[in-house]
Amino acid sequence: MKRSPLFWPVVAAAAGLLSSGLLSGVLGLSRDLFIAGHVLVVGALVAAWLRVEGIDFGVQWRRRWLSGAIGGALVGFALARSVVGQAGSSRPGGGALAWALAWDGVAYGLADVLLLSVVPVLAVYGTRPAEELQRAGARWRWAFTALAASLVVTVAYHAGFAEFRGAAMAGPLIGNGVVTLSYLVTGSPVAPALSHVMMHAAAVLHGMATTTQLPPH
Numbered sequence: 146m147k148r149s150p151l152f153w154p155v156v157a158a159a160a161g162l163l164s165s166g167l168l169s170g171v172l173g174l175s176r177d178l179f180i181a182g183h184v185l186v187v188g189a190l191v192a193a194w195l196r197v198e199g200i201d202f203g204v205q206w207r208r209r210w211l212s213g214a215i216g217g218a219l220v221g222f223a224l225a226r227s228v229v230g231q232a233g234s235s236r237p238g239g240g241a242l243a244w245a246l247a248w249d250g251v252a253y254g255l256a257d258v259l260l261l262s263v264v265p266v267l268a269v270y271g272t273r274p275a276e277e278l279q280r281a282g283a284r285w286r287w288a289f290t291a292l293a294a295s296l297v298v299t300v301a302y303h304a305g306f307a308e309f310r311g312a313a314m315a316g317p318l319i320g321n322g323v324v325t326l327s328y329l330v331t332g333s334p335v336a337p338a339l340s341h342v343m344m345h346a347a348a349v350l351h352g353m354a355t356t357t358q359l360p361p362h
Contacts, residue, residue: 161261224344
């Protein structure tokens, strides 16, 4: 049975809300334990998605990787600057800092970007036939749909954190909207992955206790 292109974004939104709402909101796990559970939830989602849809993820990562790396670095630099504009706090040193950069920066950043950007864009825009996307109208329509799907997943995921309910939701929407646009513009998942990890790493270095990019607090 042919699935709607919105099927996997809906599943991703449910998985995101389950992850943040249960692990953070209900169980109140520490950030390190939350990340462990979040990585497992996102990993299960991505594994099921790749298997069911028969997607070769290696091929996707190699597509336009250079433009993705350049675009991701530029967007990541801009997002890192926005992190530095927040109130700072103390950061760990030595081995603890290396662990925080690997766990809170890379592992957490990659899990988030897979959930919030890669799955929605590749499921919606990436499944369209090449001949359809040759038409400018169709290309813009599906790009907008993919961006909207990404933002819906972003809202669902962040709604599970008490700190993002209300006006504070604007920050993740703007930030992840820019990250997802970097994917749509470059055509490479390297762009959102690099930019999101750079943002998380900047939050680690600037102060994990105060930067909003590393919930839960």
